[in-house]
Amino acid sequence: TYLDNGKLVNWDGKMDEVHSTISTSSEYKPTLLGTVPHMDEPTALGVLNSAVNAYDKGKGDWPTMRVKERIDCMKSFVKHMQTKRTEVVKLLMWEIGKTLPDSEKEFDRTVQYIYDTIDDYKQLDRDSAKFEKIDGINAHIRRGPLGVVLCLGPYNYPLNETFALLIPALMMGNTAVFKPAKHGVLLLSPLLEAFQKSFPAGVINVIYGRGREVAAPIMKTGKIDVLALIGNSTSAIALQDQHPYKNRLRLILGLEAKNPAIILPDADLDLAIEECINGSLSYNGQRCTALKIIYVHDKIKEEFNERFSKRVDELKFGQPWEEGVKLTPLPEPNKPAYIKELIDDAKEKGAKILNKKGGTVTDNYIYPAVLYPVNESMRVYQEEQFGPVVPIKSFNDTQELLDEMARSNYGQQVSLFGKNVDTLAPLIDVLVNLVCRVNLNSSCQRGPDVLPFTGRKDSAVGTLSVHDALRSFSIRTFLASKDN
Numbered sequence: 336t337y338l339d340n341g342k343l344v345n346w347d348g349k350m351d352e353v354h355s356t357i358s359t360s361s362e363y364k365p366t367l368l369g370t371v372p373h374m375d376e377p378t379a380l381g382v383l384n385s386a387v388n389a390y391d392k393g394k395g396d397w398p399t400m401r402v403k404e405r406i407d408c409m410k411s412f413v414k415h416m417q418t419k420r421t422e423v424v425k426l427l428m429w430e431i432g433k434t435l436p437d438s439e440k441e442f443d444r445t446v447q448y449i450y451d452t453i454d455d456y457k458q459l460d461r462d463s464a465k466f467e468k469i470d471g472i473n474a475h476i477r478r479g480p481l482g483v484v485l486c487l488g489p490y491n492y493p494l495n496e497t498f499a500l501l502i503p504a505l506m507m508g509n510t511a512v513f514k515p516a517k518h519g520v521l522l523l524s525p526l527l528e529a530f531q532k533s534f535p536a537g538v539i540n541v542i543y544g545r546g547r548e549v550a551a552p553i554m555k556t557g558k559i560d561v562l563a564l565i566g567n568s569t570s571a572i573a574l575q576d577q578h579p580y581k582n583r584l585r586l587i588l589g590l591e592a593k594n595p596a597i598i599l600p601d602a603d604l605d606l607a608i609e610e611c612i613n614g615s616l617s618y619n620g621q622r623c624t625a626l627k628i629i630y631v632h633d634k635i636k637e638e639f640n641e642r643f644s645k646r647v648d649e650l651k652f653g654q655p656w657e658e659g660v661k662l663t664p665l666p667e668p669n670k671p672a673y674i675k676e677l678i679d680d681a682k683e684k685g686a687k688i689l690n691k692k693g694g695t696v697t698d699n700y701i702y703p704a705v706l707y708p709v710n711e712s713m714r715v716y717q718e719e720q721f722g723p724v725v726p727i728k729s730f731n732d733t734q735e736l737l738d739e740m741a742r743s744n745y746g747q748q749v750s751l752f753g754k755n756v757d758t759l760a761p762l763i764d765v766l767v768n769l770v771c772r773v774n775l776n777s778s779c780q781r782g783p784d785v786l787p788f789t790g791r792k793d794s795a796v797g798t799l800s801v802h803d804a805l806r807s808f809s810i811r812t813f814l815a816s817k818d819n
C-alpha cells in the first residue's frame with residue numbers, strides 16, 4: 336500500500352522486492368522481506384495533487400489550523416508510532432544492517448525529536464504572539480508555512496533523518512509528499528497507519544518507486560515549493576533542474592561531507608584513537624558525519640598509525656543483534672566493489688593497507704582498510720567513501736593543512752585533537768570558517784538534535800535541528816497595525 340489523501344491504497348501494479356541486508360547462514364543468502372509499489376508517473380502525480388489540494392495555496396485547513404490542533408495531530412502520531420518500536424527496530428537491523436543498540440537509538444531519538452519539536456513550536460508560537468512596536472507600527476509577527484514539500488530521505492537513517500525533515504515541515508503547516516530511499520523502505524510501512532490516523536487527509540502522502548520515474552515528474556509540474564532531501568548532490572541537482580520556476584523553489588538539503596580529524600602532536604592518543612574508531616567506522620562509516628580522512632602530525636604518525644590499525648582489526652564483525660558487534664553487512668550490493676576500487680586506486684598511487692584484515696571481501700561486506708599515505712591525486716581522498724575505508728595523511732605544517740582543507744568541496748564538520756590552548760585557539764578561529772562545527776577532542780556527529788546541523792559549500796543548504804528546522808520550513812510574516 337501507499338498513502339494518498341488519507342487512504343491506504345492497494346497498489347495493483349508492478350512491485351519491487353525488498354531483500355534483507357543480513358542473513359543468518361554463514362554465507363550471504365538474502366531473505367525476501369517484503370514488496371513495495373514500483374509506482375508510475377500518473378499515480379505519483381495523483382498523490383502530489385492530494386498534497387496540493389490539502390495546502391490549497393495556503394487556504395487549506397492544515398496551513399490555517401490553530402496551533403493547538405496541529406500539536407494534537409503530532410502528539411497522536413508519536414503515540415501511535417511508539418507502539419511500533421519492536422517492528423521498526425527489527426526492520427532497521429534486517430533491512431539496513433544497523434546494530435541493535437544503534438537501531439533502538441535511532442527509534443528513541445526520533446520519538447524524542449518529535450516531542451522536542453512540539454515544545455519548540457509552542458515556544459515559537461508564544462514568541463510570535465508578542466507585538467513589536469517599531470516607528471508607530473505594531474507588528475504581530477508569525478511564522479507561516481512555505482507550501483508543498485517534496486521530501487526524500489536517506490537509507491542510513493531511514494527513520495530519524497526522514498522525520499527530521501517531515502516533522503518540522505508538517506508542524507509549520509506545510510503539506511508533504513514523501514518518498515523513502517531504496518533501502519530502509521519497508522520500515523515506513525508500519526507507520527503509514529499512524530500517519531493516516533493522526534493527520535487530516537492529504538497533509539502527508541507517501542509514494543514509492545524510482546526517483547526519475549516519480550520524483551522528477553513531480554518536480555516538473557512546478558507545484559513543489561520546497562525540495563527537502565538528505566542524500567547526494569547529483570540527485571539534488573537533477574531534481575532542482577526539473578523545476579520550471581527555480582526562483583520559487585526553496586531548498587533544504589543535507590548532502591555529502593568529508594569530515595577530517597586532525598591529530599596534533601600533543602593529543603591524548605588513547606582518546607583520539609577511540610574517537611577516530613567510532614567516528615570513522617560506526618555503522619561501517621555510512622554516516623554523512625563520519626570521519627572520512629585523518630590528518631596526523633608527523634611527530635606521532637608512526638605510533639598513531641600502528642595503534643589505530645591494530646584497533647581496527649580488533650573490531651567485531653557480525654549480525655546486528657550480536658553482543659559487541661561493530662561492523663555489519665552493507666545494504667548497497669555494489670558498495671564492497673566500490674570500496675575495493677578506491678583501495679586499488681590508492682595502492683596504485685603509493686598507499687599501503689596498514690591493517691592485516693583490511694580490504695577482505697566476504698559476500699556483501701568488505702573489512703575496513705586503513706590506507707596510508709594518501710594524497711590529493713587519489714579517489715579515496717576526493718570522493719566521499721560512505722563506507723569502511725579510512726584514509727590517513729600526515730602533515731607537518733598546520734598552515735599548509737588549513738590551505739589544503741580550504742580547497743575541499745565540503746564543509747560540514749571537523750574533529751580536532753590536541754591539548755595546548757595556545758595552539759588550538761588560532762586553529763579553531765580558522766576552522767570555524769571552513770566548516771560549521773568543530774569538535775574538540777571528540778568525533779563528528781549530528782546530535783544533540785537541538786544543535787544546528789548544516790554545512791558549507793557542497794555539504795548542505797539550509798539548517799536542520801529541532802530549533803532551526805522549524806524556521807527553515809517556514810517564513811516570517813506579520814500583521815502591521817497603527818496606534819489609534
Ligand code: G3H
Nearest residue numbers: 622623624779780781782
Ligand atoms: O548521515 C548523516 C547523519 O546525519 C549522521 O548522524 O552523526 O547522528 O550519526 P549521526
